Amino acid sequence: MTMRRLINLKRVEARRIYLTYGIVILAYIICQTMSSTKFLSSSMRGMLVPICAYMVMAVSLNLVVGISGELSLGHAGFMSVGAFSGVATAILLQKVLPFAPARLAIAMIVAAMFAAFAGFLIGIPVLRLKGDYLAIVTLAFGEIIKSILNNFYMGVDSGGIHFSMLTDTTRLLKGGRLIIKGPMGISGIQKISTFPAGFILVMIALMIVFNLVNSRSGRAFMAIRDDRIAAESIGLDITKYKMMAFVTSAALAGAAGALFAMNYSTIVANKFDFNTSILILVFVVLGGQGNMLGGIIAAAVLTILPEKLRQFSDYRMLLYAIILIVMMLATNNAEIKSFLNRLNPFKRREEAE
């Protein structure tokens, strides 16, 4: 039996994976063409990079929520760790490495490493807990990261890099630059994030998650999700695999944070608060837990939607809330679901089969 046979056995899954890659590539080509032919409005063009970042966030959170079955309410925390460490790296490299794409790539890698480390530190206590308790602790960590970054100062001068907490006591030498300025965050960022870079990151995130899911680690993640006790009984190391999923997810979120941050000239820690964590969770839940394509589409739609609702100005967030509630009711209530299915001739035929 060859690998081809092995993939054939997983035909349905494989088809979904290739469909996901295909749609992302197609969407990229379309957007890129539209963008270069000035077909896209400038506000839409400005949203391309954030959309990519949110897509990566959705894919990475899906690894924790959908694949590993743990609710995390602090994912934006990893994004902010990545944003701050990534931007700081890019600024430090500005003189040494004038080639922006390389600087961006290195910044994203460093960001991923910092976020992974944060994920590891947080994972040690978090992963010992279960269910709603785990959720509240991730929420707590998200808030702690925000508080710390809001009070963190980092500067660089000829003497090297200096840090301080709460107040700026870095005492930089003349010609030095205060990079992270507590609640003021980082300003004067060179906007080196580009849409192609975002696209590549989305593809990398998808590749990492898909390939991981279809490996022994992925089987372990899902086995632990489906039945923790049975998973232990077949010798799976629960802590190790939970940690692996958590850290991988954090690393991807970190890279996304760096991409996101370098699309703006200023970044502050408050941008990555509880509401952002929830927003990303909404992408995952609306797209379907474990469904990467769904999460990606939800991320794109829900990032564009508030913009498109702008004509309703004051009502837009209200509409957003109503859409959210109605969507959840429509996709989860048995009666409404069967009513919708009756309206849909394709679904009906599928069920008959």
Place this chain on the structure above:
Amino acid sequence: MAKSKTKYVSIPSTTILPERDASREPVLKCVNLGITLGGIKAVEDFNFTVGRTEIVGLIGPNGAGKTTVFNLLTKVYQPTTGTILLNGRDTHGMNTMQVNRAGIARTFQNIRLFKNLSVVDNVKAAMNNDMRYNMLSAILRLPNYRREEIAAHRRALKLLSIFDMQDMADVRAGSLPYGAQRRLEIVRALATNPSLLLLDEPAAGMNPSETADLMDNIRKVHEMFQIAIILIEHDMSLVMNICEGICVLNFGHVIAKGTPDEIQNNPAVIEAYLGRRKEA
């Protein structure tokens, strides 16, 4: 399949083993095992030895503590007293995962499959500890990933074929019929290469013909893998037919041990199941 009577021999330390296993170290030896759950001594003074290739039945009325014994052996509960020696090794301080790696695999009374995984992935999940490739190989699909995945897939199908389930390999485990789910649990347990297999009511909810098939399958597994099996079962025809030794529990205590014939005629066992005969 005709059943040949197992000859038992006594060995020192107050225990008996099948003749064929007598000269070898027992796979499992429990000494004074006990646990207190919520103030109640759920299992007490459990002394039990299982030969390397023995099939033993663990029977007793509901609530006698049979599943608790399984939970103690697999460290779902930590024993409050006593020692468990697995292949001569004390399992003190081990957790469920380590006990499995040391050689105990089990099934559950209430089926615990990985419902959203396919049948073959349920089995492959259990082979995780045989695989060596790391995360990077998986993400980059390096040659060792492909090699090991193919080998695991082959072996999983082979194991499934013992129970005639190779054609269901791609079905979602949660959507299997009940009997097949029970069989899959056994395959999954076998995939971890155990030296001792614990089956918790494998025939529960099965009709007589399914039970007969199951019996053949358990014999087949026993012959192929030459492992020890302990099974908890209420279906006495299955227990008496398949088990070489039987241990009877009641209220957390062992009330009888012996061959099926001995157990069938043991007054204490009859009393435990049927109650004391009224003095005429």
Place this chain on the structure above:
Amino acid sequence: MIFLNFFISGISLGSIYAIIALGYTMVYGIAKMLNFAHGDVIMVGAYVCFYAISRYGLNPFVGVALAMLVCTLLGIIVERLAYKPLRQAPSLAVLITAIGMSYFLQNTALLLWSSNPKVFPSIIGRGSFKLFEGALSVSHVTALTIATCLIIMVVLSLFISKTKLGKAMRACSEDKGAAQLMGINVNATISLTFAIGSGLAAIAGALLCSAYPTLMPTTGSLPGIKAFTAAVFGGIGSIPGAFLGGIMLGVIEIFAKAYISSQLSDAVVFGVLIVVLLVKPSGLLGKQTQEKV
């Protein structure tokens, strides 16, 4: 003396958290859901109270009663419309719906009452008791808050343990199916729980804004999250736990502000939560449940 002053304001803040946490914990106990919209019910209660007192010149206590009435109805309506249809749905779907409801309430408030902060009139005036010849001063609001919390705690405990409805609530939280078979109206009991929780939220809103008089559509969010943390801290589902967790959280927060750093006080609060959960994974007074194998 300064220490004691901080301690008392900590207990006062904690009392508000405790009252809010009761709503979280009761709803969690019975519906097994994290009602993220609970914090926003506080805000609605505070607005109703504000308008009743400031615009219509009603007696503050009538205002609070009116707020309780509105919030109770709001709680029941929210449960019926948004949560009841999802009784069988996965918990994550319910969570997202609750978050949607939270956005909904916030943005409705934004449309109705605008984002301009309102200055909340204290429901009991700004006076204070002077103790120890003026060395210790306890404001009337603080005293009222602590007293209210104690009264609520006692009444609620008696209600839960002694009355028929209270027993029905406990039965539903143990096992809805069995409760139904015993003739308990599960839907009505869940509605009642939401009603009580939301009514308490209105009181909490009035007390919160009397102590910290800035009222905005987002006023409820952070206290909501803190109170939720308090409920988990004490062991979610446990009523004495919510009380204990709320008080401790308030005290820790005020001490952290006073002695560590006001900017890092939230981090300290959440840090303590994490430590507590590590030592007691189901909160201070939560029940440890073991899955049956």
